[in-house]
Amino acid sequence: MNNLKKNRYKDQAFKALGVLFTFFGILILAILIYNILRVGFTRINWDFLTGLPSRKPEQAGIYTAIIGTLDLMLLTIIFAIPIGVGAGIYLEEYSKKSRLSSLLEINISNLAGVPSIIYGLLGLGIFVRYFNFGGSILSGSLTLSLLILPIIIVATREAIKAVPPSLKEASFALGASKWQTIRSVVLPSSFGGITTGIILSLSRAIGETAPLIVVGAMAYVPFVPHSLFDTFSVLPMQIFNWTTRPQQGFAVAASAAIIILLLITFVMNGIAVYFRNKWQKKLQ
Amino acid sequence: MKVKEKIIELILKLCASITIFTTIGIIAVLLFESISFFRNVSIFEFLTDTQWTPLFSEKHFGILALVSGTFLTSAIAIAVALPIGLTIAIYLNMYSPKGFRKTLKPFLEILAAIPTVVYGFFALSVVTPFLQTIYPDLETFNSLSAGIVMGIMIIPFISSLSEDALYAVPKSLKLAAFGMGSTRFQTAFKVMVPAASSGIIVSIILAISRAIGETMIVAIAAGQQAQFTLNPTIPIQTITSYIVQVSSGDAPQGSLEYKTIFAAGLTLFLFTFTLNSISFWIKKKYQEKYE
Numbered sequence: 300m301n302n303l304k305k306n307r308y309k310d311q312a313f314k315a316l317g318v319l320f321t322f323f324g325i326l327i328l329a330i331l332i333y334n335i336l337r338v339g340f341t342r343i344n345w346d347f348l349t350g351l352p353s354r355k356p357e358q359a360g361i362y363t364a365i366i367g368t369l370d371l372m373l374l375t376i377i378f379a380i381p382i383g384v385g386a387g388i389y390l391e392e393y394s395k396k397s398r399l400s401s402l403l404e405i406n407i408s409n410l411a412g413v414p415s416i417i418y419g420l421l422g423l424g425i426f427v428r429y430f431n432f433g434g435s436i437l438s439g440s441l442t443l444s445l446l447i448l449p450i451i452i453v454a455t456r457e458a459i460k461a462v463p464p465s466l467k468e469a470s471f472a473l474g475a476s477k478w479q480t481i482r483s484v485v486l487p488s489s490f491g492g493i494t495t496g497i498i499l500s501l502s503r504a505i506g507e508t509a510p511l512i513v514v515g516a517m518a519y520v521p522f523v524p525h526s527l528f529d530t531f532s533v534l535p536m537q538i539f540n541w542t543t544r545p546q547q548g549f550a551v552a553a554s555a556a557i558i559i560l561l562l563i564t565f566v567m568n569g570i571a572v573y574f575r576n577k578w579q580k581k582l583q
Numbered sequence: 584m585k586v587k588e589k590i591i592e593l594i595l596k597l598c599a600s601i602t603i604f605t606t607i608g609i610i611a612v613l614l615f616e617s618i619s620f621f622r623n624v625s626i627f628e629f630l631t632d633t634q635w636t637p638l639f640s641e642k643h644f645g646i647l648a649l650v651s652g653t654f655l656t657s658a659i660a661i662a663v664a665l666p667i668g669l670t671i672a673i674y675l676n677m678y679s680p681k682g683f684r685k686t687l688k689p690f691l692e693i694l695a696a697i698p699t700v701v702y703g704f705f706a707l708s709v710v711t712p713f714l715q716t717i718y719p720d721l722e723t724f725n726s727l728s729a730g731i732v733m734g735i736m737i738i739p740f741i742s743s744l745s746e747d748a749l750y751a752v753p754k755s756l757k758l759a760a761f762g763m764g765s766t767r768f769q770t771a772f773k774v775m776v777p778a779a780s781s782g783i784i785v786s787i788i789l790a791i792s793r794a795i796g797e798t799m800i801v802a803i804a805a806g807q808q809a810q811f812t813l814n815p816t817i818p819i820q821t822i823t824s825y826i827v828q829v830s831s832g833d834a835p836q837g838s839l840e841y842k843t844i845f846a847a848g849l850t851l852f853l854f855t856f857t858l859n860s861i862s863f864w865i866k867k868k869y870q871e872k873y874e
Contacts, residue, residue, distance in 0.1 A: 310766040317674025320667045324691050327735050331697075331705050338708075385598030393592055394599070405863065407602050412789065412859035413852070414796020416823050417609060419830070420848045424612030428836060445605050452602070478591045506698025509798035509823065513830045513844075535700045535799075542704045542803050550708060557701050568696050572689060 335561070339554025347555060351521050352537065356548025361556050364537040366523045367436070367516075368505060371533055374440035375447070375504055380497060383448050387455025387493075392481060411449040418446045419513025427514055434515020437527040442514050443507060447500040454496020458489035491578020495571045502567035506560065508535040534560050613852055616845030623839055629846065635809035635825070637843045644843070646850055648809040652726065652819035653851075656801050657794035659730025659815060660737055664790060667734075668741025669783070675742070676749040677767045677775065688743070695739040703803030706732035711804065720816060724806030727815040733800050740790045748782020749775055781869035785862045792858040796851065798823035822851045 350360020390407075394400035422442030432438040462485055470480040486493075511533060518540030520532040534556060541553035621629070624644045632645025671691070675684045711728040715721050721728075752775055760770040776783065806818025807828050820828070826844045834840040 306766045306769060310768040313670075313768045313771075314674070314678045317670055317678055320670045321674060321679075321687060321691075323667065324671070324694055324735070324738055328690070328694060330709065331701070334705070334709050335701075382598045382601055385595045386602060389592075389595035389599040393595060403599055403602065406606055408863055409856065409859050410602060410605060412792055412855060412862075413609065414798070414823065414855055416796065416798045416826055417613075417848055417852050417855075420826070420845060421605070421609045421612055423830075424616065424845075425608055448602060448605070452599075476588055478588050502696060506700065508698070508700045509802075509827060512827050515830075535698055538700050538704065539799065539803065542700075542707060553704055557704060560698060561701065564696055564698060565693070568693070 332561070335554045335557050338551055339556075339558050342551050342555035343558060347552075348559075352519050352532070356541075356544075356546050356552050359541075359549070359552050361534065361537055361559065363520045363523055364532045364534045364556070365559070367520065367531040368533045370436055370524055371440050371443065371531065372501060372505060374436065374527075375443045376497075376501065378440060379444035379447050379451060379500070382444070383451025383497075383500075384455050384493060386448070387452045387459065388481060388485075390452065391456045391459040392477070392485070407449050407452055411453070415446055415507055416509040416513060418442055419510030421445065422510060422514040433528060434517070434530055435528045436524050436531040438514050439511050439516055439531060439533075442510050443504045446507065446510060447504050450500040450503065451496055454500070455489070455493050458492025458496065459485055461492060462488045491574050491581065495575040495578065498567050498571040498574065502564050502571070505567070506535055506564060508533075508539050511536055512539070534563075609852065613845055613849040616842050617849045620839070620842035620846040623842075624846075633811035635820070637840050638829070642839075644846075645811070646822075646847065648811045649820055649822045649825055649847060650850070651811050651813065652801075652805070652809065653795055653821040653823070653854075655813055655815060655819060656726045656730040656733060656797075656805060656821055657791060659727060660733035660794040660797075661787070661791060663731050663734025664737040664741050665787060668738045668786075668790075669745055671738070671742040672745035672749060672783075673771045673776070675746050677771050688746075691739045691742060694736060695743075697736070699736065699797060699799040700803070702732050702736050703729075703800045706800055706804035718816070722806075722817055724804065724808075724818040725816050726801075726805050726819045729801045729803075729805035730815065732804065733794055733797055736797075736800070737790045737793060740793060741786050744786030744789065745779070745783045748779035748786065751782065752778045781865050785866050788858050788862040788865075792855045792862075795858070796823065796855050798827060802827040822847045 347360050348365070349362050350358060351362055352364070353359040390400065390403060394403065419442060422438055422445075426432045426438040426441050427434060432441075466484050466488060467480055470484045475483070515530070516536045517530050517532050518536055520530055522529075524531045538553050538556045538560065541549040541556065544550075629644050629646050631647070632643050633647050634643035634645050635648035636643045675687065679687070706728045707723075710732055711721065711723060711725065714728055714731075756774055756778055757770060760774045765773065801821045802824040805821065805824065807820055807824065808818045809820040809825065810817065812819065825847055829840055829844045834844075
């Protein structure tokens with residue numbers, strides 16, 4: 300009987316460890332958010348949101364960084380969504396089990412694992428230097444588009460895969476062509492899944508810092524970009540710059556900017572989860 | 584009608600092939616600048632020298648100094664993330680009450696959604712001061728704090744992917760073990776984990792690859808001194824944070840410093856490419872095991 304007791308003991312001990320570790324993750328999350336709110340919350344006011352970056356931490360604001368982030372996201376949406384969704388449709392609906400399609404598949408899974416800073420080097424070599432776009436918002440958004448392309452493609456494929464074949468067959472039986480079926484049957488019924496993937500990929504892009512540093516985003520941009528070829532700053536870049544300054548005032552400003560960045564990230568993830576749940580219910 | 588369909592297919596195919604051009608672009612850019620770098624620096628020096636000082640007047644180009652920093656932070660991260668992530672996966676799969684798993688997983692996944700620059704700030708401003716109260720000799724910039732925070736970031740990767748792997752094990756195996764009188768602990772470690780081992784290994788490899796390529800946490804919290812060391816309490820530099828350091832300054836195009844970031848990038852790419860290929864191969868090889 301001794302052995303039985305020992306085994307039950309082990310079982311309970313591991314359960315306790317499981318609870319402990321699970322809550323450890325959530326505890327760290329709570330500490331992180333608490334600390335940032337404690338330091339940065341009172342720093343957020345209208346002047347902070349509409350102020351230009353400054354050498355004096357008390358006057359520094361995030362206006363150009365926020366506008367830069369919005370512009371960059373807008374351009375990234377324009378470049379990445381049509382290509383990503385298009386590629387997803389092609390892989391799921393058109394490409395047959397050929398060598399090309401398995402090559403594409405391996406390649407996309409590999410691209411998803413390439414570190415973001417390597418995309419930065421790609422952007423530096425191709426867009427900044429070869430096409431001579433310079434360290435502009437155009438180079439930045441093209442680089443980010445390539446970075447999130449695998450995420451959008453995979454999400455599109457998953458969403459299309461989840462569409463019941465009976466729907467497609469019904470459409471074909473009515474005499475619809477392939478593209479007509481995709482446009483009016485497949486895409487509408489996979490819309491929720493694709494949207495979820497797109498929002499998640501954008502929430503990833505909004506927090507990216509490393510590739511943009513390599514491409515040439517600036518920490519100090521005292522003006523809002525007016526053309527595709529202007530230099531730019533983004534929120535994470537501004538945060539990074541402030542964390543590297545020794546003055547305590549910049550740590551406060553960084554915390555405040557982090558609150559804004561986390562708010563955007565969490566809202567986007569929340570919307571994505573909402574879409575996913577709604578869509579999954581509809582599919583069932 | 585027929586023509587329109589063909590044109591649409593062609594456009595979609597072009598979209599898909601952009602991913603191929605991306606890969607070619609990455610390899611071409613890295614190789615092109617690296618070859619030009621290796622005209623100035625011998626590969627032998629690059630691989631064997633233990634000092635990395637391209638920005639100093641006395642220049643050394645020993646990638647080992649950056650590789651050791653990368654290895655150190657990644658090893659600390661995995662040492663944190665693996666036991667915690669795997670325990671969480673087993674707990675959620677075998678122990679947690681119904682419904683608990685569904686509410687808890689999104690919370691853990693928030694950990695993966697937080698931008699890494701935020702983690703870097705957290706490591707520098709919260710974790711390092713906390714560790715210094717325990718171990719006062721810890722320097723402001725160190726790989727210990729950066730590695731631990733990176734590990735926390737990676738927990739959801741391991742827990743989520745491993746849990747998926749455990750979930751995919753046929754229920755009959757689990758029930759058979761219970762039927763033999765095994766406890767949940769015995770079932771987990773004698774039946775479930777071995778059965779899901781390929782998926783768990785894939786999750787670990789992907790986590791390592793992620794840790795090696797992680798940039799902002801180490802750039803903010805681990806320092807900017809390339810040192811060939813395994814001491815976690817002193818400032819180091821990883822491959823990624825070196826690239827950030829050079830990019831933040833202004834190295835003129837064509838200069839040797841400018842080329843070093845591509846040689847460093849190529850090294851990083853080779854590491855992650857190898858790891859990703861291994862994980863892809865394992866996934867392909869073992870995925871039909873239970874179908």
